[in-house]
Amino acid sequence: MWKPERSTNKPLYRQIAEHIEQRISIGELPPGSVLPSERKLAEQYGINRSTAVQAYDELRASGVIERVPGSGTRVSKHLWGMTPLSVPNWSRYVEGGTFLPNLPFMRRIRESIQSGENHINFASGELAPELAPNEAVRTIMTQHPFEETLGYGDPQGYAPLRVQLASFLRTYRQIQATDESILITSGSQQSLYLITQCLLSPGDAIAIENPSYCYSLPMFQSAGLRLFGLSVDKHGVNPEEIRTLYRQHRIRMVFLNPNYQNPTGTVLAPARRLEIVACCEQLGIPIVEDDAFSMTSLETDPPMPLKTLDHGGTVIYVGSLSKIAASGLRIGWMVAPQSVIHRLADARQQMDFGLSIFPQWIAAHFLNSGELARHLDGLRLSLRHRRDLLVDALIRELPEEITFELPNGGLNLWCKVNKPVGDYELLEKGIKQGVLFVPGSVYGSESGYVRLSYARPREEEIETGIRKFAEALRTTLAPR
Amino acid sequence: MWKPERSTNKPLYRQIAEHIEQRISIGELPPGSVLPSERKLAEQYGINRSTAVQAYDELRASGVIERVPGSGTRVSKHLWGMTPLSVPNWSRYVEGGTFLPNLPFMRRIRESIQSGENHINFASGELAPELAPNEAVRTIMTQHPFEETLGYGDPQGYAPLRVQLASFLRTYRQIQATDESILITSGSQQSLYLITQCLLSPGDAIAIENPSYCYSLPMFQSAGLRLFGLSVDKHGVNPEEIRTLYRQHRIRMVFLNPNYQNPTGTVLAPARRLEIVACCEQLGIPIVEDDAFSMTSLETDPPMPLKTLDHGGTVIYVGSLSKIAASGLRIGWMVAPQSVIHRLADARQQMDFGLSIFPQWIAAHFLNSGELARHLDGLRLSLRHRRDLLVDALIRELPEEITFELPNGGLNLWCKVNKPVGDYELLEKGIKQGVLFVPGSVYGSESGYVRLSYARPREEEIETGIRKFAEALRTTLAPR
Numbered sequence: 038m039w040k041p042e043r044s045t046n047k048p049l050y051r052q053i054a055e056h057i058e059q060r061i062s063i064g065e066l067p068p069g070s071v072l073p074s075e076r077k078l079a080e081q082y083g084i085n086r087s088t089a090v091q092a093y094d095e096l097r098a099s100g101v102i103e104r105v106p107g108s109g110t111r112v113s114k115h116l117w118g119m120t121p122l123s124v125p126n127w128s129r130y131v132e133g134g135t136f137l138p139n140l141p142f143m144r145r146i147r148e149s150i151q152s153g154e155n156h157i158n159f160a161s162g163e164l165a166p167e168l169a170p171n172e173a174v175r176t177i178m179t180q181h182p183f184e185e186t187l188g189y190g191d192p193q194g195y196a197p198l199r200v201q202l203a204s205f206l207r208t209y210r211q212i213q214a215t216d217e218s219i220l221i222t223s224g225s226q227q228s229l230y231l232i233t234q235c236l237l238s239p240g241d242a243i244a245i246e247n248p249s250y251c252y253s254l255p256m257f258q259s260a261g262l263r264l265f266g267l268s269v270d271k272h273g274v275n276p277e278e279i280r281t282l283y284r285q286h287r288i289r290m291v292f293l294n295p296n297y298q299n300p301t302g303t304v305l306a307p308a309r310r311l312e313i314v315a316c317c318e319q320l321g322i323p324i325v326e327d328d329a330f331s332m333t334s335l336e337t338d339p340p341m342p343l344k345t346l347d348h349g350g351t352v353i354y355v356g357s358l359s360k361i362a363a364s365g366l367r368i369g370w371m372v373a374p375q376s377v378i379h380r381l382a383d384a385r386q387q388m389d390f391g392l393s394i395f396p397q398w399i400a401a402h403f404l405n406s407g408e409l410a411r412h413l414d415g416l417r418l419s420l421r422h423r424r425d426l427l428v429d430a431l432i433r434e435l436p437e438e439i440t441f442e443l444p445n446g447g448l449n450l451w452c453k454v455n456k457p458v459g460d461y462e463l464l465e466k467g468i469k470q471g472v473l474f475v476p477g478s479v480y481g482s483e484s485g486y487v488r489l490s491y492a493r494p495r496e497e498e499i500e501t502g503i504r505k506f507a508e509a510l511r512t513t514l515a516p517r
Numbered sequence: 518m519w520k521p522e523r524s525t526n527k528p529l530y531r532q533i534a535e536h537i538e539q540r541i542s543i544g545e546l547p548p549g550s551v552l553p554s555e556r557k558l559a560e561q562y563g564i565n566r567s568t569a570v571q572a573y574d575e576l577r578a579s580g581v582i583e584r585v586p587g588s589g590t591r592v593s594k595h596l597w598g599m600t601p602l603s604v605p606n607w608s609r610y611v612e613g614g615t616f617l618p619n620l621p622f623m624r625r626i627r628e629s630i631q632s633g634e635n636h637i638n639f640a641s642g643e644l645a646p647e648l649a650p651n652e653a654v655r656t657i658m659t660q661h662p663f664e665e666t667l668g669y670g671d672p673q674g675y676a677p678l679r680v681q682l683a684s685f686l687r688t689y690r691q692i693q694a695t696d697e698s699i700l701i702t703s704g705s706q707q708s709l710y711l712i713t714q715c716l717l718s719p720g721d722a723i724a725i726e727n728p729s730y731c732y733s734l735p736m737f738q739s740a741g742l743r744l745f746g747l748s749v750d751k752h753g754v755n756p757e758e759i760r761t762l763y764r765q766h767r768i769r770m771v772f773l774n775p776n777y778q779n780p781t782g783t784v785l786a787p788a789r790r791l792e793i794v795a796c797c798e799q800l801g802i803p804i805v806e807d808d809a810f811s812m813t814s815l816e817t818d819p820p821m822p823l824k825t826l827d828h829g830g831t832v833i834y835v836g837s838l839s840k841i842a843a844s845g846l847r848i849g850w851m852v853a854p855q856s857v858i859h860r861l862a863d864a865r866q867q868m869d870f871g872l873s874i875f876p877q878w879i880a881a882h883f884l885n886s887g888e889l890a891r892h893l894d895g896l897r898l899s900l901r902h903r904r905d906l907l908v909d910a911l912i913r914e915l916p917e918e919i920t921f922e923l924p925n926g927g928l929n930l931w932c933k934v935n936k937p938v939g940d941y942e943l944l945e946k947g948i949k950q951g952v953l954f955v956p957g958s959v960y961g962s963e964s965g966y967v968r969l970s971y972a973r974p975r976e977e978e979i980e981t982g983i984r985k986f987a988e989a990l991r992t993t994l995a996p997r
Contacts, residue, residue: 064830187843350547363667
């Protein structure tokens with residue numbers, strides 16, 4: 038992104054002012070546009086706040102921008118003889134649309150990550166860059182000549198990758214699937230998006246775990262679905278609750294994340310798996326099984342997926358490489374009855390015309406290489422070490438203040454603050470201390486829970502990060 | 518995809534029957550699933566129709582599938598003691614959802630392409646594989662070590678690519694844009710999808726060219742928009758019609774494809790461009806300018822984009838590498854006011870969590886290399902040669918039957934059949950002859966128009982293809 042030049046004679050504030058003025062003149066900031074606060078402007082361009090103030094002062098003096106009481110700084114509405122009518126009312130457009138914006142907490146966290154201020158990041162539920170199979174990817178790119186054609190691909194995804202995936206699912210998850218019933222997606226997020234958009238209609242009732250990462254995804258609300266929670270105990274959700282929700286609300290689909298559930302880390306008990314599949318089969322309700330974390334087990338392997346218990350095509354199985362290799366690959370998959378795969382592949386063509394060949398080609402080579410098994414072994418060791426560092430630090434720093442269950446897999450630790458605490462205040466205090474995490478309410482839980490991901494920060498940051506978190510928590514809890 | 522083994526002793530029909538039975542047993546074809554017709558089954562697995570009949574006979578004899586009068590062949594509903602209740606009613610799910618399926622004509626064409634029967638393809642509006650910069654891409658992959666991190670990327674897209682694009686747009690299209698106001702998308706299709714989903718609401722009226730490729734995209738209907746056509750003459754659309762539509766329907770957005778319009782090949786006249794931008798500025802209506810083809814000019818360069826006439830941020834500019842380099846890259850972009858870019862980037866995160874780093878990294882290197890200019894020169898020469906081959910063949914084969922304007926750029930030739938002809942019958946006759954094209958009604962025009970793309974077939978196929986097309990047309994026109 039553009040940054041001011043520090044090596045020239047021109048003062049920084051002038052460079053910033055000229056840059057903003059240029060962006061206004063080419064329509065990137067039309068008359069009436071809200072400009073960032075001085076604090077955010079400073080963050081964005083890596084300057085002092087006083088420099089930001091000076092830049093805005095200069096622009097205000099020349100009439101290009103104006104301060105509007107109550108709503109900050111805006112580009113002047115009467116600019117270069119343009120009447121306010123001469124520009125689309127963009128704020129009305131961007132506030133419209135059926136697709137809802139991201140949750141404020143999530144946007145606040147993303148802003149802090151992007152500010153470049155090097156917060157210690159326990160918020161992103163993804164692998165640290167050093168945990169990705171970087172060397173394996175480089176080797177694939179340089180050692181295998183790329184000979185694929187560069188046209189629009191197969192709507193279901195690159196055929197050789199589907200063949201590799203069928204064998205991967207058989208070997209690692211005991212799932213029987215043919216390449217004909219696999220859809221390659223750009224990750225679990227796209228799989229869920231296609232399901233909510235194409236198989237469900239506004240007003241449909243669905244059951245999701247509570248807490249659940251589904252609550253953090255506005256896509257469920259954007260699709261107009263009515264969400265009903267299934268409470269999660271130590272052994273996952275209770276099959277009886279599915280029956281109750283069906284009786285009361287005629288739920289049309291159940292979304293489950295049975296292995297190292299996000300955010301709680303819970304594993305759904307084997308007996309309950311059997312019961313849930315039998316119950317949903319009997320009621321004719323499809324189950325969407327998100328199995329993102331099963332291969333990040335830290336001690337014993339998790340039970341087999343629901344999909345292995347399903348012979349009539351009740352389960353849509355969703356997986357991806359994001360949590361076990363690299364989220365930047367953007368490779369996920371879905372196994373489902375053929376009519377579902379065809380419908381979703383067709384819809385996806387309309388949305389983005391399918392996936393790029395490159396990540397699919399790399400993923401196919403990666404799955405086909407001996408690197409995969411080696412990578413997974415190394416990954417599990419590293420995750421286990423990180424989890425232990427996190428747990429040790431939490432016990433040392435906050436022995437009384439928080440409670441948690443030890444997660445046996447996944448990337449996250451879910452902890453409860455033992456005294457009442459406001460999510461908003463805790464997050465802001467954390468950001469001020471230089472540490473990021475996700476407040477539990479993002480996942481639909483009551484206030485006072487926090488999700489800490491141990492996969493994202495660097496190993497050597499974990500201890501310091503938890504010291505900062507403890508500091509933020511203690512100042513939030515302190516009597517005022 | 519799975520195909521029967523021809524080298525074993527097991528008869529082909531038995532292999533097919535066992536494969537289908539296996540797919541039924543693992544839930545890929547749940548009880549009640551509709552199976553393909555015998556003709557399609559034969560196409561799918563590359564076998565004779567009689568082998569397909571035999572396979573179905575065997576499955577029917579064992580009670581696994583059944584013929585249902587009026588709706589073809591289905592997996593038996595009472596299978597292995599399962600009651601019909603024990604499976605979700607998938608047909609109700611796949612027919613539901615807010616997102617509409619693709620147009621029947623488009624699905625029919627895609628099926629024919631996938632059947633592997635080597636139809637000569639004038640239907641796909643994309644470059645033939647040999648026109649893509651294959652060698653340049655291979656060189657990038659092997660000669661530049663890939664050093665990027667593999668985590669979730671920037672929601673607006675890979676920053677170095679945005680910087681390259683800002684310079685590309687300045688050099689080739691005289692558009693001033695900073696990397697801060699560019700959103701990388703997976704192609705124009707995703708740009709349009711984001712705009713229709715996030716900036717417009719169900720019931721909103723919009724104006725599109727008539728004919729227009731927008732009619733071929735169910736996304737406009739799926740978003741619940743009311744579409745109003747602007748007629749296209751030799752000089753493009755008429756600004757006066759925009760005013761009329763605004764008065765009558767309060768249109769909220771105008772979608773234009775000013776250079777080598779798809780499907781007509783028309784170039785919007787410079788004077789009209791000025792008038793349209795002025796008119797939309799005055800009315801405060803955003804213009805979405807799709808500039809996919811401007812760099813495929815075959816003779817003189819097209820006029821400058823509407824975006825260069827826009828200083829208040831009225832135009833959302835959409836482009837991509839699909840029609841000038843390779844559709845398989847899946848790289849497109851959008852230039853728009855910052856608030857729009859932020860809103861759409863945020864929504865895209867919710868849909869697919871952003872783009873893979875690999876195609877973006879390759880595109881950034883490609884734009885930064887000397888290869889780009891060389892590639893474009895070669896591409897234009899090839900396209901011109903193909904267009905001329907197509908035009909010559911049409912004049913030779915169908916001198917009386919069709920009329921067309923010579924396109925000076927783009928990938929398509931739009932032709933009118935001079936006598937009444939049914940789109941459906943013509944397409945089916947074409948498929949039978951072994952040639953594919955898109956009936957004009959897909960683009961909203963009346964019956965009797967055809968879009969022929971000269972970019973997709975191999976050069977040496979064009980003449981034969983047009984002979985087949987002429988044969989199909991003549992048999993369709995013949996009195997019965």
